[in-house]
Amino acid sequence: MKKIKNLIDCDFDIDIYGINDDSRYIKKGYLFVATKGFNVDHYDFIDDAIKNGASFIIADRDIKIDFPHLIVEENISDLYRLLCKKFYDVDFNKLRITAVTGTDGKTTTATIIKNIIKDCAYIGTNGLEIFNESYHTSNTTPIESELYGDIKKIIDANCENLSMEVSSEALLHNRVKDFRFDVVGITNVTGDHLNIHKTFENYVFCKKKLLDLVKDNGFAVLNGDDKILSEISGRNIIKFGFNSNNDYIIDDVKYFDKYTEIYLKHDEELIKIISPYKARYNAINVSMAFIMCRLYGLDDNTILRRIKELKPIKGRTESLDFGQDYDIILDYAHTINGIKNIITAFRDYDNVITVTGSAGGREHEKRRVIGKYVIENSDVAIFTMDDPRYEDVNDIIDQMAGDSKDYIRIPDREEAIRYALDIADAGSVVLILGKGRDEYMAIEDKKPYYCDYDVIERYFKEK
16 A cells, blocks of 8 residues: 555545556556556546546546546656556566567567576566466556566565566557666567557567667677568677577577477587477577576576476477377467467378467458468368457458368367367377467457366366
C-alpha cells in the first residue's frame, strides 16, 4: 500500500492498494491512470474504473465528475511507468538483465540463458520463473503494472539476474523504456504481428529499439545471417552465424542421436559446444546463448558444462514420450519461418503428420503461405483451430488451404490432435504446432482454459 501523495505531488491523502490503466483489472482501492493506447483511449473507461473500485484517477484531460483525481500535463504513458516503478519500489540497480527479441527463437534462447546463469529469473512466453517458483503472465512481456510487479517479486526474492523476452509489441508500447540491459540479443527479423505494427518497416523499427536500451558498457548480439540485422553496425555490436563475415562463425554442426556438436569459431579459437537440442535453428539459439552468457561474464567451462546439461524446454521442440512407438513434437511455431524450420528439421521421417492452424485477428496474408508449405512438406496436413478470436475457424482454414484439397479439416483442435495420434504408426512424427504449452484458447474476447499437452496426456491415459 502507498499513499497517493507519495507517488505523485498532490494534496490528497488516499491509500492506494494497486495500480492499472485497464479498467477491467481495477479493484477496490486502486489507482486508475487513463493512458491513451494505440487502439484504446482509457480515458473513455474512467466511469468503469470507478464502478470497479478505483479510489483515485489520474488523467491528462478534464474530468467532469466529483471524484478524487489529478489532471497532469506531462506524457501520461511515461508517467504511468514512473508510477508503477514507484508503487512497486523497483530499483533496477539490484538486477542484471539480459533480453532477447526476434521473430523466432526468443523463448528458447532466453530460457537457455536463464538455465546457464542458474540463479536467474525468467520473464517470457512461459510465464515468470523465480528459482523454483512459476507464475502465469498475461503476455510474453507483461503490461507495465504486471511487469513492474514481477520485477518487484524477483528483487524481493534476492534474485540478482533476469533473462527476459521482449516482444515487438512491448517495444512498440514502450513497456521496457526505463529498463537498461547488460546484454541483448536479436534472433532474426522476418515479420510478424503486422496487424499491430501495420507495416514491416514499423516492425523492424520496434525490434531495433532494443539496441537503444543497452547499458553503456553492455553488448548487443545479432544474428548476422539475417539480412536486416547484417546491416546494423555500432558500438559493442557482436554478430554471429554461419556466414564467414560474422564475429562468431558457426563453422560446423554435427548431429548425433542424443546430442548435437556445434563448432563456433571466434578469432583464432574454435569452441566445441555439445547441446542436447537438435535442428539447425537450435544450433543458432544455443550459439547466441553461449555468446550472450560469455559477454555477461561467465567463464567458458561453466557455460559449456551447463549447455550440455540442458533439459527440454516446454513447448519448444518438446519431444513427448508416453510409451508410443512414434515421435510427438509439441512446438509453439506459428510464423512462416518457425513452421518451415521445424518441418524441415523432421522431414527425414517416413511419415510427417502436421497439425496446425492460424490465429484470428492476425495477418491474413501469411495463412496461405503457411498452409501451402505444410501441405507440400507433410505427408498428412491437418488444419484446425488456433486462437480464432472473432473469426470463423473454417474461414481461416479456407485461406490456409487455398485451392488445395490435399489436407484434412478438423476445426476442433482436440479432435484434430486425437485424429493425428490415431493415424500415427512406427516411423511417424506428429508435429503439433502453434500453441506449445499455452493454457488458453482465444475465442472472441475470452480465453477459456485449453492446453495441447493436456489433450495429448488425456489421449494416452484413455488408451
